Amino acid sequence: MYLSTQRLPWIIKYRPKHVDEVVDQDEAKEKLLEWLKSWEKAPPSKKAILLHGPAGCGKTSLVEAVAKTYGYELFEMNASDSRRKEDIERLAKAASQTSGLRARRKIILLDEVDGLDPKSDVGGVESLIEVIKNTRNPIIMTANNPYREHLRPLRELSEVIAMNRLRETDVVRVLTRICGAEKLDCDTEALKEIAKRSEGDLRSAINDLEAAAALNKKVTLETVKAISTYRDRTHAPWEALRKLFSARFVFQAREAITSTDLTPEEFKTWVNEHIPSWYDDPYEVWRAYEALSRADQYFGRIVKTQNWDLLSYALDMMGPGVAFARTKYKGKFVAFKMPERIKLLAETKRSREYREALAEHLASRLLTSKANVKSDFIPYLRVIFTNNPKYAAKIAQSYKLPEELVTWLAGPKAKDVLAYMKKTKK
Amino acid sequence: MYFMSELLWAEKYRPRSLDEVVNQKEIVDRLKRFISERNVPHMLFAGPPGTGKTTVAHAMAHDLYGENYRQYMLELNASDERKIEVIRTKVKEFARSRVVGEVPFKIVLLDEADNMTADAQQALRRLMELYSANTRFILTANYPSKIIEPIQSRCAVFRFTALKREDVVSRLMYICQSEKVNCVERALEVIYDLSEGDMRRAINILQAAAALGDVTEDIVYKVVGLAHPREVREMLQLALSGNFMEARKKLRDLMINYGLSGVDIVKQVHREIFNPEVKIPDDLKVMIADYAGEIQYRLVEGADDEIQLNAFLARLALMGRRLKV
Numbered sequence: 001m002y003l004s005t006q007r008l009p010w011i012i013k014y015r016p017k018h019v020d021e022v023v024d025q026d027e028a029k030e031k032l033l034e035w036l037k038s039w040e041k042a043p044p045s046k047k048a049i050l051l052h053g054p055a056g057c058g059k060t061s062l063v064e065a066v067a068k069t070y071g072y073e074l075f076e077m078n079a080s081d082s083r084r085k086e087d088i089e090r091l092a093k094a095a096s097q098t099s100g101l102r103a104r105r106k107i108i109l110l111d112e113v114d115g116l117d118p119k120s121d122v123g124g125v126e127s128l129i130e131v132i133k134n135t136r137n138p139i140i141m142t143a144n145n146p147y148r149e150h151l152r153p154l155r156e157l158s159e160v161i162a163m164n165r166l167r168e169t170d171v172v173r174v175l176t177r178i179c180g181a182e183k184l185d186c187d188t189e190a191l192k193e194i195a196k197r198s199e200g201d202l203r204s205a206i207n208d209l210e211a212a213a214a215l216n217k218k219v220t221l222e223t224v225k226a227i228s229t230y231r232d233r234t235h236a237p238w239e240a241l242r243k244l245f246s247a248r249f250v251f252q253a254r255e256a257i258t259s260t261d262l263t264p265e266e267f268k269t270w271v272n273e274h275i276p277s278w279y280d281d282p283y284e285v286w287r288a289y290e291a292l293s294r295a296d297q298y299f300g301r302i303v304k305t306q307n308w309d310l311l312s313y314a315l316d317m318m319g320p321g322v323a324f325a326r327t328k329y330k331g332k333f334v335a336f337k338m339p340e341r342i343k344l345l346a347e348t349k350r351s352r353e354y355r356e357a358l359a360e361h362l363a364s365r366l367l368t369s370k371a372n373v374k375s376d377f378i379p380y381l382r383v384i385f386t387n388n389p390k391y392a393a394k395i396a397q398s399y400k401l402p403e404e405l406v407t408w409l410a411g412p413k414a415k416d417v418l419a420y421m422k423k424t425k426k
Numbered sequence: 427m428y429f430m431s432e433l434l435w436a437e438k439y440r441p442r443s444l445d446e447v448v449n450q451k452e453i454v455d456r457l458k459r460f461i462s463e464r465n466v467p468h469m470l471f472a473g474p475p476g477t478g479k480t481t482v483a484h485a486m487a488h489d490l491y492g493e494n495y496r497q498y499m500l501e502l503n504a505s506d507e508r509k510i511e512v513i514r515t516k517v518k519e520f521a522r523s524r525v526v527g528e529v530p531f532k533i534v535l536l537d538e539a540d541n542m543t544a545d546a547q548q549a550l551r552r553l554m555e556l557y558s559a560n561t562r563f564i565l566t567a568n569y570p571s572k573i574i575e576p577i578q579s580r581c582a583v584f585r586f587t588a589l590k591r592e593d594v595v596s597r598l599m600y601i602c603q604s605e606k607v608n609c610v611e612r613a614l615e616v617i618y619d620l621s622e623g624d625m626r627r628a629i630n631i632l633q634a635a636a637a638l639g640d641v642t643e644d645i646v647y648k649v650v651g652l653a654h655p656r657e658v659r660e661m662l663q664l665a666l667s668g669n670f671m672e673a674r675k676k677l678r679d680l681m682i683n684y685g686l687s688g689v690d691i692v693k694q695v696h697r698e699i700f701n702p703e704v705k706i707p708d709d710l711k712v713m714i715a716d717y718a719g720e721i722q723y724r725l726v727e728g729a730d731d732e733i734q735l736n737a738f739l740a741r742l743a744l745m746g747r748r749l750k751v
Contacts, residue, residue: 272733275740276671282747285670286740293724293737300728340678341732348681355685366437367480368626369503369538374690376627377434379653380634387652388637394432411683 010210011203014178016065022058023170023202028163032066032140035159036107039138046159048132048139050113052146053163054236056201059142062163063109073104075137078111097136106137114143114151114261125150132157145261147237147342156346165200168192174202175209179219186219193224235259237270238336244271244323245278246331253323257315264315265299268292271322273339278332284325291321354408362399378409385410385417393420435633436626439601441478444485449593450478453584457486464529466490468554468563470539470578472570473586476624479566482586483535490529498525503537510546514553521557531560540567547574554580588623591615597625598632602641609641616646655684658694659704665739666706666746673739681731688731692722692738710745717741 016022019029028051038044051059067074116124132139132154146155172188172195179186190212198205212223235243240260247253257267275288298314301307341348358378359370366373385392389410396406396417406421407414441447444454444461460466471479487495500520502513517534525532534557542550551574554563565581567573595614602609613635621628634649635641661676680686686694696718698704699711706714721738725731 272736282668282744286744289737289740293734296729296733297724304728344682351682351685367484369505371505376630380630383634383649383652384637391432391637398431398433
């Protein structure tokens with residue numbers, strides 16, 4: 001028993017066993033507990049949580065600690081272990097059934113959902129959505145990067161909770177505690193160096209400490225420098241944006257755009273959103289947008305011609321092009337929020353689809369092109385539908401307009417028009 | 427009497443047969459002769475929008491084949507089906523089946539043919555030759571000069587002229603009387619002015635105005651104002667006054683609420699800058715138009731709507747500042 005404990009890697013051995021041992025992340029903790037508490041009466045409106053943050057910030061540990069502290073049974077599944085649709089369905093569905101009267105309450109933990117590959121895990125996200133909709137137990141998903149486009153449906157369905165990179169001082173605190181428990185002689189300077197190199201990734205810090213201790217019972221700055229290297233880290237989108245806008249050299253600006261888990265095209269949306277958050281001089285705003293616009297053009301050409309050679313130019317314009325739009329270097333702090341557009345994308349797309357569908361629906365009856373219906377009929381139909389619901393209802397009936405198109409046309413008056421349609425049908 | 431349904435007047439008051447067509451008298455007379463001889467050539471109907479080209483084509487087919495004429499007619503729209511392969515396949519399918527009845531040919535109506543590229547038109551010309559044994563083509567075009575000569579020479583060309591003020595006004599008046607709508611004649615004149623002789627647009631304005639109440643000048647102006655979102659102009663003015671963030675917000679509204687695409691918006695901005703009500707120095711108008719063209723090109727090439735439009739607005743904000751609009 002004693003032996004087996006000794007052989008455990010430290011990152012498992014020193015996992016927090018109680019919520020209070022989880023360092024930092026007070027906000028995430030509070031939100032998570034509040035949400036779990038809301039389950040006691042009835043399932044809340046958002047039946048899943050998407051817990052996201054950089055690697056090693058303690059997402060899984062937090063969930064495990066919560067389960068231990070409050071006596072939940074943890075049903076754990078790593079989404080990237082069994083990615084196939086059938087696996088997810090079987091595992092998660094079984095877990096979503098209510099447990100017997102005496103059984104312990106359950107939390108379903110789906111780790112690393114961003115590991116789902118939109119191409120090879122066909123139906124993975126879809127089946128997860130089904131599972132969430134039907135679950136009777138709280139579901140917690142973790143992800144490094146929740147902003148991938150294919151995760152959008154999961155994001156919309158979940159309460160999204162962010163966790164931050166740990167502060168250096170917090171990392172040092174945990175390392176000091178482990179040193180004490182392992183009876184090691186550790187230099188404070190050495191621990192600080194490990195913490196610095198970990199960039200807030202506690203897991204890698206503990207691994208480094210373990211490696212240094214294996215070399216020598218006394219952990220010094222020299223041993224640390226010898227064994228630990230800076231890791232290639234991925235950054236959260238907002239971190240990458242800060243890197244980009246405050247880059248002093250071309251290579252930094254270029255690195256910034258490839259340092260996230262996002263594809264360059266996905267990151268483009270973040271840059272698009274935040275050019276005016278960083279720049280305030282109209283000249284700089286325009287220069288930056290012009291550069292982004294050129295990058296965007298290259299992306300379009302790549303898609304069209306499949307000529308991936310052009311990617312390099314796109315990245316030049318999106319990185320250095322945007323960063324060096326400035327006329328003077330400014331160091332400053334800006335809080336970068338998630339782009340509005342990612343939230344609105346679905347809505348914009350739907351609106352355009354409705355317009356297209358309506359044009360398609362009417363073009364043949366009106367003996368004209370779809371383009372013409374859009375330019376000459378739809379604007380006037382909108383006037384009628386938003387101003388005279390009764391009359392609009394009659395027109396809608398003659399042309400058998402489906403409900404969603406009526407709703408789109410009538411906007412704020414949709415309810416009235418639909419009510420009249422029901423009345424006349426009877 | 428309680429009407430359960432209501433048609434769009436552009437459909438309801440469309441002439442069904444050539445006898446009901448009140449304008450374009452010469453054209454109608456010539457077409458009637460073709461019908462009585464059961465001999466129709468390939469034809470090109472050219473003229474401005476809303477002058478009755480498509481309507482006349484349908485009326486003629488109706489008079490040739492009777493009520494179920496649409497089964498003898500293939501309707502294609504060049505601006506919706508840009509690919510010549512699509513057109514070729516459809517024509518091939520359609521021409522393959524034999525004609526039954528007393529008319530020995532079927533009709534292919536290709537609307538807005540001037541939207542086809544010259545290459546596509548060459549392919550079209552071959553199609554016309556290939557299937558001329560049992561099909562006749564009717565092409566419509568706003569700009570006949572954009573139709574290649576080999577096609578023009580194979581067609582009997584009919585030039586539709588813009589409708590006269592009195593024709594449009596009397597037609598609108600007739601509709602008002604049939605629909606029992608109160609209207610002021612001056613309001614109908616305004617509709618004519620606003621619709622630039624386009625009957626379809628005139629009727630649409632009339633119907634929307636009637637939906638709001640009695641058709642008066644004020645109502646007509648109100649309808650046209652409502653139909654063409656002021657947001658585009660507001661967005662333009664916000665950007666030119668240097669308020670990029672607000673302009674960007676308007677842009678999003680336009681895309682979400684109206685379902686407009688990037689190209690739609692660029693085109694509307696282009697129209698707005700030459701609107702006399704929008705006060706912009708002339709040299710600035712030219713610069714904006716130039717950049718609008720560039721942005722539209724980038725969009726057509728496959729670039730992203732929002733990024734390109736943001737670049738456009740950022741440029742406008744910069745221009746506005748320099749010229750102090």
